[in-house]
Amino acid sequence: MNEFIGHRISTNGITLQVREYPHAGGQALLLLHFGGANLMMWQPVVPAFHERFHLVLVDLRDHGHSDKPLAGDDMDTMAHDLAGVMDALGIGQTGDDSVQPELETMIKELEHDIEQLQLSLMLSGEYDANNAILTLHAGAGGTEA
DSSP states (O other): OOOOOEEEEEEEEEEEEEEEEOOTOOOOEEEEEOTTGGGGGGGGGGOOOOOEEEEEEETTTTTTTTTTOOOOOSSHHHHHHHHHHHHTTTOOOOOOOHHHHHHHHHHHHHHHHHHHHHHHHHHHHHGGGGGOOOOOOOOEEEOOO
């Protein structure tokens, strides 16, 4: 089970909900959701990425358990929000691009695992390719702040 630390981080005039999965010596990897989602969308992949990275999952402004201000849903404002999260957690920019090839390899491995899961479900009759919605549930222990 991957343990997380829950944070409420004040930045840029709002407070954001953050889950941090520390990994000693691992490079920080921020996992950001898309519009309409929240940080929980990343729970199914936390075990795979946490083996190598210090993970930070963020509920962006106006999503999940973060503040929902009347304005500021533009990319520049959210970038400033994330810079504040990184500062609060002591995550800096190192200029090290060595993480990209490793991420690309991991993504290919995850795609392969998903294809194998779909094939297994198809063979068992539990997967309908015409109505392909697969929901993964993953539990994670930890504490929210």
